[in-house]
Amino acid sequence: MTLNIAAVGFLAAAVLAAEQATATTDPKLAAMLEAKDKSGKTIITQDERTYFDSLNDHLKELLSHAVQKDVITRPEHLGILLALQLRPQKMELLLQNNCVLCHSDSEVQTPEDLFSLASNPQSSPAHMNLKDLVEDVHFRSGLSCAGCHGGDPTADVGHEFVKEWPEKGRIKNRAWVVEFCARCHSDPSFMRQFNASLPTDQLAKFKDSPHGQVLLVKHDDRAPTCVSCHGVHGIRPAKDPQSKVFAPRVPATCGACHSNSATMAGFTQPNGAPLPTNQLAEYRTSVHGRALLERGDLGAPACNDCHGNHGPAPPGVASVSHSCSLCHSSNASLFEGSKHKQAFDQHNWPECSKCHGNHAIAKTNDAMLATKPGSLCGDCHRQYAKDDPKCIETANYFHQTITKMYDAQKTFTAVAEKLAAKGLDTEPIDNQLTELTDTLKKSRTYVHSFSHDTFQQAAQPGEEAVKQTGVLVKKAREEYKYRQVGLAVSIAWIGLLMLALYMKLRRLEK
Amino acid sequence: MNDPEKGGEQPRGLRGWLDRRYQLTPLFEFLQHKEVPLGSHWMGWYYLGGVTMFFFIVQVITGALLLMYYQPGEATAYESIHFLTTKVPFGWLIRSIHSWSAHLMIIALLLHMFSTMMLKAYRPPREVTWVSGYLLFLLTMGFGFSGYLLPWNKLAYFATTVGTNIVRSIPLLGNWLLQVLRGGQDVSINTLYRFFAAHVVLLPLAFVGVIVLHVILIQRQGMAPPLGAKAAPRGMKFFPSFALRDVLLWLACLMVLGTLAVFLPYGPGIPGMDWELGQKADPFAPAYAGIKPEWYFLWEYQLLKEFPPHLFGLEGPQVCLFVIGILFGIWAAIPWLDRRAYRDRWSPGFTDLAWAALLFLTFLTLMGWDIGAGGAGEELTAMHNVARVCAWWTVAAAAVVVVVRYWRFQHRWFVLTGAVLLQVTLHGLMGLSYLVAATISLVLAAIAIAVSYFMGSTPEERRSS
Numbered sequence: 017m018t019l020n021i022a023a024v025g026f027l028a029a030a031v032l033a034a035e036q037a038t039a040t041t042d043p044k045l046a047a048m049l050e051a052k053d054k055s056g057k058t059i060i061t062q063d064e065r066t067y068f069d070s071l072n073d074h075l076k077e078l079l080s081h082a083v084q085k086d087v088i089t090r091p092e093h094l095g096i097l098l099a100l101q102l103r104p105q106k107m108e109l110l111l112q113n114n115c116v117l118c119h120s121d122s123e124v125q126t127p128e129d130l131f132s133l134a135s136n137p138q139s140s141p142a143h144m145n146l147k148d149l150v151e152d153v154h155f156r157s158g159l160s161c162a163g164c165h166g167g168d169p170t171a172d173v174g175h176e177f178v179k180e181w182p183e184k185g186r187i188k189n190r191a192w193v194v195e196f197c198a199r200c201h202s203d204p205s206f207m208r209q210f211n212a213s214l215p216t217d218q219l220a221k222f223k224d225s226p227h228g229q230v231l232l233v234k235h236d237d238r239a240p241t242c243v244s245c246h247g248v249h250g251i252r253p254a255k256d257p258q259s260k261v262f263a264p265r266v267p268a269t270c271g272a273c274h275s276n277s278a279t280m281a282g283f284t285q286p287n288g289a290p291l292p293t294n295q296l297a298e299y300r301t302s303v304h305g306r307a308l309l310e311r312g313d314l315g316a317p318a319c320n321d322c323h324g325n326h327g328p329a330p331p332g333v334a335s336v337s338h339s340c341s342l343c344h345s346s347n348a349s350l351f352e353g354s355k356h357k358q359a360f361d362q363h364n365w366p367e368c369s370k371c372h373g374n375h376a377i378a379k380t381n382d383a384m385l386a387t388k389p390g391s392l393c394g395d396c397h398r399q400y401a402k403d404d405p406k407c408i409e410t411a412n413y414f415h416q417t418i419t420k421m422y423d424a425q426k427t428f429t430a431v432a433e434k435l436a437a438k439g440l441d442t443e444p445i446d447n448q449l450t451e452l453t454d455t456l457k458k459s460r461t462y463v464h465s466f467s468h469d470t471f472q473q474a475a476q477p478g479e480e481a482v483k484q485t486g487v488l489v490k491k492a493r494e495e496y497k498y499r500q501v502g503l504a505v506s507i508a509w510i511g512l513l514m515l516a517l518y519m520k521l522r523r524l525e526k
Numbered sequence: 527m528n529d530p531e532k533g534g535e536q537p538r539g540l541r542g543w544l545d546r547r548y549q550l551t552p553l554f555e556f557l558q559h560k561e562v563p564l565g566s567h568w569m570g571w572y573y574l575g576g577v578t579m580f581f582f583i584v585q586v587i588t589g590a591l592l593l594m595y596y597q598p599g600e601a602t603a604y605e606s607i608h609f610l611t612t613k614v615p616f617g618w619l620i621r622s623i624h625s626w627s628a629h630l631m632i633i634a635l636l637l638h639m640f641s642t643m644m645l646k647a648y649r650p651p652r653e654v655t656w657v658s659g660y661l662l663f664l665l666t667m668g669f670g671f672s673g674y675l676l677p678w679n680k681l682a683y684f685a686t687t688v689g690t691n692i693v694r695s696i697p698l699l700g701n702w703l704l705q706v707l708r709g710g711q712d713v714s715i716n717t718l719y720r721f722f723a724a725h726v727v728l729l730p731l732a733f734v735g736v737i738v739l740h741v742i743l744i745q746r747q748g749m750a751p752p753l754g755a756k757a758a759p760r761g762m763k764f765f766p767s768f769a770l771r772d773v774l775l776w777l778a779c780l781m782v783l784g785t786l787a788v789f790l791p792y793g794p795g796i797p798g799m800d801w802e803l804g805q806k807a808d809p810f811a812p813a814y815a816g817i818k819p820e821w822y823f824l825w826e827y828q829l830l831k832e833f834p835p836h837l838f839g840l841e842g843p844q845v846c847l848f849v850i851g852i853l854f855g856i857w858a859a860i861p862w863l864d865r866r867a868y869r870d871r872w873s874p875g876f877t878d879l880a881w882a883a884l885l886f887l888t889f890l891t892l893m894g895w896d897i898g899a900g901g902a903g904e905e906l907t908a909m910h911n912v913a914r915v916c917a918w919w920t921v922a923a924a925a926v927v928v929v930v931r932y933w934r935f936q937h938r939w940f941v942l943t944g945a946v947l948l949q950v951t952l953h954g955l956m957g958l959s960y961l962v963a964a965t966i967s968l969v970l971a972a973i974a975i976a977v978s979y980f981m982g983s984t985p986e987e988r989r990s991s
Contacts, residue, residue: 439622439791441612499619503788507781514777521770 042080051091059091064098075104078111087114093121096133096146106150115161120146131249148250151258155249157210164196191231193241194222218242221327228327230283238279245269261325264308266318270328271296285330295319298376317343336374337367344368350464359400382422385415385463410468417475418463421456424482425449428489435492445488452481561761562768563751567645572749572768573775574638579737580776581631584783585669588624589726596676598722600715603678604806611803622787625801628670629793630783632822635666643860643880646867647750653861655747658740660858665733670820672725675718681800683807684817686721687713692830695843714809753872797895798824824894825887826850832960857883874939875975881931882942885924889950892916910957917954921947941978945971 041049049068051059060068071079079097082088088097097120102110110116118124120131131146149155154163162168182192198219200206207216222228231239245261252259260269273279275296283291299305299319307316322331322339331339341348351357351367360367371392372380387394393411401407428449436442455478462474537545544550562572595614597606610617639659642648648656675686690707694700709716762768792802798821819827829850833842856863866873898915899908924947931937945967952963 437792439611439618441618443612499788503784506784510777510781510784514774517770517774517777521766521774524766524770 041076042083045080045083048083048091048094060095064095067098067101072104075107075111078108082111082117087117090123096120099133100150102150109155109158110150113160116149143248145250152249152251153253154251188237190237190241191235193243194219197242218326225327225329240273263314263318264312266320267296267299270319295375302375302377303379304377336369340368346461347464350462354464354466356466382415382418385411387411413468414463414471418459421452421478421482425452425456428485431489438496440492440496445485448481448485448488452478455481557765560764562749562764564760564762567752571641571645573772574634574641576772577775577779578631578634578638580779581627581634584627585624585631588620588627591620592624593726598718603676603718607677608803618791619787622791623783625793626783626786629799632666632670635663639663640880640884644877646753646873648861649867649870652747652750655740655743656861657858658736658743661736662733662740665729665736668729669725670822672721672729674820675721676725677803678718678807679803680805680807683713684813685819688817689819692843695841695847697844753870825890828890828894874937878939878942881927882946885920885943885946888923889916889920892919913954917950920950941971941974
């Protein structure tokens with residue numbers, strides 16, 4: 017029994033001693049934490065110190081190790097690392113990476129080689145931001161500097177710079193970059209280790225694209241490489257809102273070159289005309305641009321949704337409708353079976369964009385269907401269908417039916433609101449208005465059938481809803497009138513009763 | 527008169543039948559002889575109690591009709607009210623009358639209470655009548671608060687969340703009381719069950735008990751005669767003259783009620799007086815801006831906002847609740863605090879207190895309504911704008927009140943009204959914080975009262991003596 021107690025006591029003492037040993041901070045590190053500047057102020061700020069205290073023993077040990085090995089030599093350098101306030105997993109990656117530790121010390125690095133916290137491009141190159149680096153998808157996956165640069169990040173000091181990089185002209189001629197990234201990204205078995213769903217055909221697509229042709233065939237440095245869109249040390253997944261290829265940031269990323277007339281000078285379209293530089297400006301005003309950039313609707317298309325990403329190219333005449341139909345499938349399907357399909361093919365017109373435009377797609381309006389001069393249908397028909405009366409009649413029918421439903425919807429919605437405010441039950445009216453709204457939407461889609469009968473079938477429930485709503489509104493108004501009459505009768509009765517009481521009172525008081 | 531023992535004629539018919547069994551003659555005789563005192567003041571004030579009771583009766587009748595369809599429950603409360611107002615014949619009318627009548631009852635009750643205060647009708651021997659009336663006032667607030675949640679719509683849910691949260695600030699008991707009130711940590715369907723039970727059982731039982739006491743006391747002691755007169759110089763027969771006038775007024779109220787219910791079925795559309803059903807409550811939906819309590823709670827809501835998060839080492843809301851508690855305590859104890867009225871003498875200070883209380887409530891209520899916030903940009907600027915515009919309205923109202931009191935009623939004691947006006951000016955027009963302005967005003971008022979006390983009697987006192 018006594019022996020047991022002694023053994024337990026010994027074990028407890030041993031555990032406590034072990035904890036004491038790990039919790040003890042290295043004297044050199046402790047000195048750095050307490051170091052003061054010339055004005056007597058502690059160099060490590062309170063936030064940094066609090067962060068340090070919250071670190072687990074393993075991370076403190078890694079920090080001590082870096083200090084003992086003179087990778088971290090100054091309290092200012094230690095402060096920079098603590099100021100990142102990284103989560104333990106990332107901090108561990110950072111502390112095991114001697115390259116970054118060394119290249120984040122401004123005392124021993126030139127500004128070009130220094131990873132700094134500053135986001136000021138004057139003090140260090142944009143791709144040398146320490147905060148970006150620790151968020152880099154490669155860094156987070158454990159692919160340290162050595163993955164691209166070579167060398168041993170755990171070695172105390174020294175470089176073995178990457179052999180695959182061209183020794184000369186690698187800054188000016190960037191064609192090597194795509195092949196360099198593709199060493200891993202075109203290798204399915206390698207990529208599977210990190211992200212099995214990531215495609216590995218980027219290089220093949222790129223080579224086939226105008227970007228690839230310009231870079232690899234014409235050796236024109238204005239063409240983009242992987243890093244032009246994805247960044248260098250701060251590469252983030254495409255779904256990360258801070259990524260340069262996150263959907264709402266794609267237009268600006270593409271526009272960085274495509275809106276720059278100097279960069280785009282000399283590039284031409286297939287017909288020989290100069291490549292325009294107003295796509296971004298037009299896109300911003302379009303329904304798609306406003307949905308994506310102003311409302312943050314990630315379902316709205318960015319440049320890459322129509323043009324592709326790693327193999328971007330303008331969709332050809334035949335493929336415009338295929339691009340659009342990825343989202344607007346009903347419209348595309350109706351158009352495919354319409355008379356217009358044949359006519360458009362004969363004229364070699366790009367289907368959707370002929371009426372709706374491409375980058376500056378505006379919100380459609382019902383006036384487009386009118387037949388008077390200045391309207392889309394009317395103008396085109398006068399020129400190409402030679403005022404075929406049947407076509408004009410169909411267009412007029414579309415326009416009138418939709419306008420009638422739209423006007424009725426607007427009027428009845430306002431009436432329903434007023435009736436609801438008067439306390440009437442407008443639920444049946446609201447139900448009919450919902451039917452009308454749905455049919456209106458459907459009818460606008462069915463315009464793309466360019467067929468009187470098909471459109472009529474789609475619009476019929478809406479026309480019925482207009483009639484029903486009219487009946488219900490009339491009924492609600494009658495109900496309100498009934499209430500008013502009821503009130504008037506009640507007031508008359510109460511008034512008579514009051515009069516009788518008053519007469520009685522007067523008689524009694526006499 | 528018809529005393530059989532004195533050889534009088536025995537009543538016949540139903541009255542005789544009842545009288546033989548229940549000896550009602552003394553009661554009838556009491557009522558026949560009962561008189562309402564007439565004095566120097568307007569007689570209309572005497573009808574306000576009756577009008578309040580009329581609205582309460584309407585509440586009971588329409589409430590019973592609503593109960594026939596209302597089903598408390600997560601999936602039924604909102605739906606049953608929706609069904610009642612859209613599908614049940616005249617269901618909309620019953621709900622509309624119930625809601626309008628609730629608000630009109632509170633207006634009538636407040637008018638009744640303040641007129642009693644101004645006429646000093648609380649003086650002996652009617653102290654208990656005042657206290658019972660005060661209890662009825664509290665119970666009516668309880669009716670309003672508990673009834674608000676019952677439709678289980680979005681506005682009611684969030685307003686109740688904000689409202690019940692206030693009790694959390696009560697020292698020591700706060701959390702426990704919150705649990706009791708809500709039936710859990712948050713407002714949930716358990717809260718609805720509690721509020722429903724309170725609204726249709728507990729509060730009506732308490733209310734009927736207190737109102738019976740209140741009416742018995744009034745019938746027993748009669749209405750208060752004008753100040754200074756031990757007995758009324760002349761009177762009006764309660765039966766039939768006063769009672770028939772009462773009924774005439776009730777019928778007029780019924781007309782007004784019906785008209786409002788038909789033309790404004792969801793209320794006048796001002797915050798705190800709007801009962802459109804809207805959307806169903808969703809405990810998981812985020813709270814939205816502009817949640818306001820009913821108009822009669824707005825002054826407390828605004829006063830809570832005027833307190834900083836911490837004051838005197840306590841939480842701001844705790845101090846605020848303490849202040850509100852003191853104000854309510856003073857109001858309840860007025861019959862004992864007003865020593866001059868106790869001795870049947872003119873008490874201008876307490877008349878002024880009533881007017882000051884009205885102006886104090888007006889300023890806070892207007893601010894609670896965000897009057898003057900339209901078009902303001904920054905939140906702080908909006909707050910200043912609201913305080914400024916509300917201050918001007920309050921000052922304008924006060925100017926009218928003071929002029930009328932001075933010229934029409936020859937009042938000469940305005941210390942408390944002045945203190946409230948000073949506070950309104952310092953806060954609303956000069957930008958001082960509400961509490962600093964209140965402190966300065968209270969200190970100056972205290973000095974003025976002390977000076978007035980040591981200087982001797984007031985002009986009114988001299989006049990009355």
